[in-house]
Amino acid sequence: MRAYLLLMLVAAAVTYLSTPAARWIARRTNAITAVRARDVHATPRPRLGGLAMLLGIVVSVLLASQMPFLSGVFETPQAWGIVGGATIVCLLGWADDVWDLDWVTKLAGQVLAAGFMALMQVQLTWLPTPGGLTIGDSNQSLIATVFVVVVAMNAVNFVDGLDGLAAGVIAIGGSAFLLYTYSLTQQASPQDYSSLATLMMAVLVGVCIGFLPHNFFPSHIFMGDSGSMVLGLVFAGAAITVTGNIDPAATRDALSGAQRVPLFIPLLLPVAVVLLPLLDMGMAVVRRLAAGKSPFHPDRMHLHHRMLALGHSHRRAVLILYVWAAVFSFGAAALVRWEWRVVLVGLGIAIVVALVLTLGPLRTRGRFLDDDVATGAQPAVDAPAPAVPASGHTSTHEGRTR
Template identity: 75%
Template sequence: MRVYLLLMLVAAAVTFLTTPFARWAALKTSAISAVRARDVHVLPTPRLGGLAMMFGIVVAVLLASRMPFLEGMFRDGQVWGILGGAGLVCLLGWADDKWDLDWLTKLAGQVLAAGVMAFQGVQLYTVPWPSGLTILPGQATVAITIFVVVLAMNAVNFVDGLDGLAAGIIAIGGSAFFFYTYGLTQVVSADDYASVATLLMAVLVGVCVGFLPHNFFPSRIFMGDAGSMVLGLVMAGAAISVTGRIQPDIQPVEVLSGAQSLPAFLPLLLPVAVLLLPLLDMGLAVLRRLAAGKSPMAPDRMHLHHRMLALGHSHRRAVVILYVWTAVFAYTAAALVWLSWQAVLVWLGVAVVVALVLTLGPLRHRGRFLDDDVALSGAIHKSPVTAGAPPEGSDR
């Protein structure tokens, strides 16, 4: 555990310290989000924070590769495949943040990055089934893997619409996934706690925590596509790598000692729980736009975060409440490893009630809990970016 926490700290520190340089690069290259009719931010804002996040991932992974405890994980190429795919989508996001690429070009780049991962062995070989784990046919593994990775990247990109929202959701949900994968490794490999998924989640949580001080409202920099796609890809890579820790010929009840129910489903259920809000937001957006006869990629102001603001929440309150919902779903799914499904269901009910009160209760309209006024006025006074200078962006 201490090794993973050290890597988490390194990733956070590197990301925090290099984000100002990413902001400088964004200002120098005019990679700045203008204020458009559908946007929530009120000032043109640099958007290359993903470069700092990628640098934090690279430094932490390279450090891990030199640690005797973890060096064995780097022999089969999975970690390097995920790192290579992340590097590709980071460059793709940088280009999109600078030149506003069309959706087809972005999709092609995403497929290429997911393909790099798949051909390095990061493939979804098994899926859970009521009777146990089912092995996918060989010709389908690459295609399904690419689909899952591209879906995760776009889900995180869709939800990246409020300051600190995407980074906070991945940090909170990723921490639940981290504890789950660490517990899984302790049971499956009692003599070796090294795990690709645990390593990746420790690093991913670290870079999100390191980026949040710069990105929470009022944000001084956005992660941009260079960040959101990297987060989605690494999350998907970690989830897929977990399936390799469970043998498909073992019955679900035998997979995890102490799990009360559905343990074989958790390697895929938990990432879905972590990304539930982004996936729900993306699914509703696609259905809404198709029903209106528009492209699924057509922008609008009907995302979940827009609806939170419409309920009367401040920017910061809306973000924190969406954090709460993420924690409810992610930690509920992770708790299935240690608690019976009946106990988890009770705690889920209590947590949902609390989250609903926060979402729909009196905090929407009165009280100064997480109000935006003071912070926003200070940000406007200090901001060196002038309105009208940057080109229009694509992701917010």
Template identity: 75%
Template sequence: MYLLLMLVAAAVTFVTTPAARWIALRTGAISAVRKRDVHSVPTPRAGGLAMMTGLVVAVLLGSRMPFLEGVFDGPQAFGIVGGALIVCLLGWADDIWDLDWLTKLAGQILAAGFMALQQVQLFTFPTPGGLTIPSSRLSLLVTVLVVVVAMNAVNFVDGLDGLAAGIIAIGGTAFFLYTYRLTAEDTPENYASLATLMMAVLVGVCLGFLPHNFFPSRLFMGDSGSMMLGLVMAGAAITVTGKVDPEVMTGVAAIPALGPLLLPVAVIMLPLTDMVMAVVRRLAAGKSPMAPDRLHLHHRMLAVGHSHRRAVLILYVWTAVFAFSAAALVEWNWRIVLACSAVAVVVAVVVTMGPLRNRGRFLDDDVALAGTDRAADAVTGALPQAGAAAARPAVVATPAAAPTPRSEESNV
């Protein structure tokens, strides 16, 4: 059933993405070419609308399945969907009007607060002894903080074509397997789980969007997509907390039981690391933590000589190393997992910094762009139909006769 819902989410997202692009062109949701960006032609950015459609359709279908009937007894499922819808609309507004950071933060807090009021809330941390949050007010604040951090972490890493969608698809798959295994152990007579449902649907919408978004992309997911991915990931993680027995959290036995805490962090390890590094870097330079720059992880990958496609695939590898290593702790001894993870890290380092940077012509940007009209389509298709956005002086077309690498815009 979960795989069916994943397929439905992917199919709906895939077929509605062209409609989302059409909406982006007519509402002016277009990424201009800014100094900090790595894309070189104006590109529409409302893919989050298609992803949101896939999410809603799949969840509504799941609510009609007897197998998942218990999941929808409470308000949590639609609380996550409602919060996702709020940030999706917020992101769409930002994609059109370029909202200031304070307005975006207020909208993110509103969405996280709405989700928390629908009982998607942290009451305990999955730590040895089961750390309980002492008051309902503090629980609400901690929940909002966790959700807002997750949204912004995914938004920070959304800087190359297919990067954010691929990272969440890979990490979400690991989280899906973990929550499914946890549910099977906890209630072997009933495999229904809200976290497993949400992760299946989340992976589905990412897979459905990737064919349109992988380099060279015809449509960016925009803030409407990246913030929605972060919120749903955080919501699913929160619903898992409290489902492990604190009594088993002693010594080595505590390692797999820490899954609800370790796995969400492992899934967004790259986005979270990128965000922390960016904030520290900007504060150390006396700048606002929201000040844009070209020093994100994906910018550094390009700087060492990787093409856009190769950089994205390597970051996929690192995500898989972190996420599946954490998920493996549920099934295997921690020593075995540690040894395998060490080997995987060495391989990832070699792939990142070794001679493969210049191997594999099919991964080069010029090969990816050769024979396509996407660069020209982004210019000739977006600007004349974007209404008022076409008059923005920041939008400067790059001649289609000499296509150059372009990629998902980095918002911060």
């Protein structure tokens, strides 16, 4: 574990130190988030945080490739496939942040990046279903891989709606996935704890931690599409490599019933991490279609908008959404260690606590979490609190593909 923690620290340090340079590049290339009527931020912000994240990933993986402990991980090109795919979508996101690409071009770029990963052996070969569904056909495997990666990239992009939200949610979900993959490796190979999935999750958590000081409210830079797509692709790539390291036939013969539950985590955990944005995206599509509008038509009824409308400050809304991400992520990961009935009880209790935090008196209490405390602004006197604060941001993707 010490090697993974070292790589996490390196990724965090490189990302943190290089983010000011990314902000400078964003200003030089005019990659600036404009203020739109539906947005929550009040002033234009640079949005190329993904460049710093990519640099953190590249440096950390290069360092890992020189570690004897992780030499076995680099016997296949999978690690470089994930790094290469991340580079492609980062450049795509940069172009989108500068020139505002149409959705067809962006989708084509995302498919290209996912296809490159598949070419480098990062492919879904089976799905952890009760019968252990094997994807025997190479074309079906390619299609399944591309679909999963593209959905993951857009799901992370969708959650990028408030300062620090996407980076924090992925850091939390990535931590849960890291513990899962490390535990799985311990059980599968007690003599060798090296794992590509654990490596990529450690690096992913590190870049999120390194970026958060610059991105938490009040933010100085947004990650932009160049960042959200990188996070989604790396997360999906790590999840896919986990399924590739499990023999479905041997597993089906060796385990039965509840013993198979941990094997569903490679699919369950990524869904748990992005459950809230996926639900938000689904409700947005239904809401817009019901109103006779395009499913990509922007509005101010997303989950983060509703949190602000409930009376939460920007910072408080983000922290509460962190709680929800932790509830679902660690609840799914707990299935590796505990019996599912015990996990279900604990999950129920955690959900009740999260509901109290979301709907309870915290909405108007906790002065240290108020936005004016963070910005140093004077709070309004004898005036109702606005439904939407004057700072923060909504996803740079909103209105272009949603």
